[in-house]
Amino acid sequence: MALYTPEYQPTGDEVAVIKTSKGDIRVQLAGKDAPIHVGNFVELAQKGFYDNLKFHRYVPNFVIQGGCPNTRDLTPEEVVRNAGNPFAGLGTGGPGYTIKQEYTTNPNNRHEDGALAMARSQQPDSAGSQFYLCLGTQHFLDPNYTVFGQTIEGMDVISQLRVGDVIEGIEIENAAC
Incomplete structure (x- = not known):
């Protein structure tokens, strides 16, 4: 699969508002530190790629993961059943x-x-759309996965998220386009 380079060039001011069925999460995106990941995330969010996807993986005290398009046509109950x-x-x-x-x-x-x-998969350059939010510090992941944002509001929402919860949409504040 070919590597994609996003057209969007982050300024470092972008904030993602992840709207979920449990509430909103505001994340300061790290456009200066991870411009490819932020550019890709902004483009996908602006296209509506994440709209109505469900979180498909939850590991207590580790991560909540979403962004898989295979969850789009499933009900939250079907995602829970198939997790x-x-x-x-x-x-x-x-x-x-x-x-x-x-x-x-x-x-x-x-x-x-x-x-x-x-x-991502086992290949270093295999990330695409799936993202996760850390449930606690996970520094052992630092040498193998790209961090491209930090939550600034909504930690209480993150702590409530579970498999099957809906990503209603992601809005990008302060986007340059």
């Missing part, structure tokens, strides 16, 4: 391309509580 089933395809979808990793170039790549980072 963990390797044949259901949850957690395997993406936007049809991948992006280059930035964990080796991001000077602030730290998985703090509420960090927003991109999920």
